[in-house]
Amino acid sequence: MTCVGRLVGDGPLRPIGPGEAVDYHGPGFVWVHVDGMAPSDLEALRAYDDMPLIAGNALVASETRPRCDRIDDGAIVNLRGDAARKGEVADRLVSMRFWLRSGRVNSVTRRPLAAMGPVLQLAEEGKIIDPGDLIAAFANAISKELDPQVADLGDRLDDCETELEPHNIYRLRRVIAAIRSEAIAFRRFVAPDRDALSILSGLEVDWLADEDRLHIREAADRFARMAEELEAVRERAALLHEHLIDMRAEQIDGRALLISIVALIFLPLTFITGLLGMNVRGIPYADEPWAFWGVTGFCIAVALAIAGWFARLHWLRR
The missing domain is CATH 1.20.58 (Methane Monooxygenase Hydroxylase; Chain G, domain 1)
Structure with a gap:
């Protein structure tokens, strides 16, 4: 388990300890991230900042799905994105959980998220100055990474359609089954990601600026397009499979x-x-x-x- 407290939006991105995190009140915000989970991880998060019990439980839950729930002036947000290391988990996408409020962000990942690198780079460049910028950056980074992968499924299915020949039946059946399986794995979380971001963009909280809402809505629209593409891939794969059977x-x-x-x-x-x-x-x-x-x-x-x-x-x- 790695617990890192960072100061974001107040000069260069730098790590801070629990004492400085508790006493800090601006102009930037404190971001505490836990990579990997253990029974003591919730206590490690609480060392930096107290939080409601429901928010703490949401951060350390063993099973999650994308969601967005408001608690007073804060929000619990769970998103699913591409894993930094492929093939380590059964689920195609790994989760990242957030507890966001004015001046504070707590986040947890059980396994490394591919979007973490681009977001940290934006923070180091000074382009993230509040919690709204951070969640909008993650939403855009996750959606931009998944978009070409979803489009690739459609392209691979197009190739299968052009190769429909009797001598290719057995090979195409395996390829189409793999594409359909990937589409199902993607859609399991892409559609809930869209719903969570749509809810988040409509929250009336002071730490979410209008520009952040626009970026979140853009990411939600991208997820909606991906969900539609995945549904089309599933239907086309089913039709191609029936055609191969015929x-x-x-x-x-x-x-x-x-x-x-x-x-x-x-x-x-x-x-x-x-x-x-x-x-x-x-x-x-x-x-x-x-x-x-x-x-x-x-x-x-x-x-x-x-x-x-x-x-x-x-x-x-x-």
């Missing part, structure tokens, strides 16, 4: 028809050869030198006649 069924039907035709052609030939091959006296032309070639020619004529009949019935078309 193509596979057509392949099986065509092969079954071909096998049936071959079997029907050889059925009378098997009867003829079986009849003439009986080991009994009286087989016609058994002693004639041309008998073998005669029977062979007769079998070929029968096979051609049956094949012509099937062709006339259009059974040979696939």
